[in-house]
Amino acid sequence: MILQTALLIGVVLFSVLAILLRDLLKSAVSLAVASLLLGIIFFRMNAPYAGVFEISVVAGLITVLFILTITLVHKGDEVRESRLANWVFPLFFVIFVVIDALVMKSLLGKIPALASGAETGTFGEVLWKGRTLDLVGQIAVILAGVFAVLALFRKGDKHE
């Protein structure tokens, strides 16, 4: 439990760092570290497939995409952030974490317990038989993403 707590604190810490750091490259790397820690947490919660996806896709592929974009928009660091953010963010974050710690337990107690049958079979059976429609949706989403990127990087017509 101590290791799990340390990992969860690490995820929150690196996520907050990713938001607060001025350098975009450092932000992207912080986000990747947070994803890596989250992947390890998934592994420890007996969810190896989700952990593998989190580490390989989110910590790997998405970070590469972020770094590629940051190198393409090399003047991006010059955006002037509001000074308000420097003290409002930590202040509200600490206040919320305190409230969160005080009320979350009673809040969860008010959620009616849903009756769920015990799961049987392997992960493959649940994914391919139980959530088949999800897979169709995933294919549709991937195709939508591909066509959107193609449309956004389409070269202008010659007559324009």
Added chain:
Amino acid sequence: MSNTWFYYAFFAAALVLAGVLGLLLKRNLIKLFICIEVIGKGISLLLLSTGFAKGSILTAQALVITYIVIEVSLVATALALIINVYRTTRSLDIRGLAKLKG
């Protein structure tokens, strides 16, 4: 079981709030997108921890994998959009978008 659920939900809520606060306070488009990613991390942690606490980890895993696939598609599209915005406005400042007309 509910004790561990409370424990994970606490950290998931902290992640979501950090993302929302960042969305409200930051002006850099890439930074705003990083905030959306942080919110997504909180949501996937909550999904998996709920499955873990309620004894349906396999379904929760399937949902998290679906979410990750959607996330990749979203990231690719949004970053392409950000590059196009940068080409048009020569800036990543969100306030520059308010000046666009037409």
